[in-house]
Amino acid sequence: MPFVSSHALALVAGVAIGCGQGGFLAAIVPLVNSLVTAEERRKVFARRDAVLNATLAAGSLAAGALTLVLPRGVIPYFFVANAVGILPLTLAMQIAGRHARAADEEKEKAGGGEDGPLLPMAALVRLAMPAAAVQLAVFLFGFSQFEATAPLVSERLMQMGLFVVSILLAGNVVVIVSTQRLVTRLLEGRPETDGLRIAVGLWTVGYAVAGAMAFLPYGFRLTGLLVYAVLFALGECAYSCSFHPWLISLVPDRELTRANALAGSMMGVGNFAGPSIGVALAVAGSAPVVWFGLGLCCTLITVAVGLLARGQAAKAPATAAA
Incomplete structure (x- = not known):
């Protein structure tokens, strides 16, 4: 990145970083799952999500502080520091992979391995969809709304x-x-x-509070945003300890990498398209329209997750009987 001299090279670098992240996201969940028990x-x-958030915050704070005291010309070399910082991760993945293979071999010796051909893609999609x-x-x-829309609405439409x-x-x-541990x-x-459902429900309440406070004077608007940030964080805690265990329970272990890749691609689509939704709502020029609109969307997700839970509960007796 420090040596990019054209838009084309910047695009190539971005694609390379994206492909690397996609491969990492597809592999990390099966790897972690192979090293721990179901309990x-x-x-x-x-814990992984809490550490991720803490280190992202620390890295952002360090980078922001350095840009205040160093000349702008040093910013491209942050990418070099990032590349060097990734190298120890490669070694950690090698060590973890060795432990994962050893665990798989022990499962096979005990007769607990899941041998067999991979499912057809259509069958996998039905399971993981x-x-x-x-x-x-x-x-x-x-x-994506917390990362992109909330700053935009706070600064432009709520005069923060x-x-x-x-x-x-922060x-x-x-x-x-x-x-995170308590949740x-x-x-x-x-x-x-x-x-x-609890995660998305908390986000919905957070959107509703921010939307209601957006009608009021500055102090109330600030309070509404702070309440939203706290509720979003609590929802993220509930999400982080629920989503991947749920995904793992839906597919056989041998299909987990492909299923996780599918879920990871949906995360990429959401991060790409999500800010456009917030911007489209913000065009109305009214902060309450944005917050209540997003709250309505989250309400629909909560209902959808509830229907999925009911469907799973209905399938459980049939599976047990079979």
Whole structure:
């Protein structure tokens, strides 16, 4: 990236980074799953999300501070630092892969391995589509909206300073890191789909509060945004300890990489298209229109997840009888 001299080369670099991220996302969940027991899944995936948020915040803070004290010309070399920082991850993945292969060999010796041909793609899509659809929806109307639409609406339509955007992001990370363990413990005895419904339900309430406060003076508007950031963080805690365990439960272990790749691609689509939804709502020039519109979308997701949960409950007795 520091040596890019044209738009074409920048595009090539971006595609390379995107392909690498796609491969990583497809592989990391099956790898983590192979190293833990079914009882540990929720805690491990929840911890992974908390660490991810904390390190993203720390990296963003460090980069932002450096741009204040160093000349702008140094910014491209942040990419070099990023590349160097990824190298230890390669070694960690090699070590984890060795442990995963050893665990697979032990399963095969014990007769617990899942040998057999891969499912046809149509069959795999039928199994994984509920999770992929939920993944698409939560990134379209949840994560991408917090990352892109909320800063836009806060600064442009609610007359908040840019510092408020930083406060929202920082508050979001602090809540995730401090409450992730508690939320995971509260949801451990419930089906994963309950965790997903709770997550999107919290986001819906957050949108409603921000929308209602947007009519009021500055102090109330700021309070509404802070409440939204806290509720979004709590919803993210519920999502992070529920989604991947649910996905894992839907498909055989040998299909998990492909199923996770499908869900990951839906995440990419949601991140790509989600900001356009927020911008389209913001064209109305009214912050309440944006917040209540997003809240309505999240309400529809909550209903859809509830229907999926009911469908799974109906299939369970038939599966047990078979």
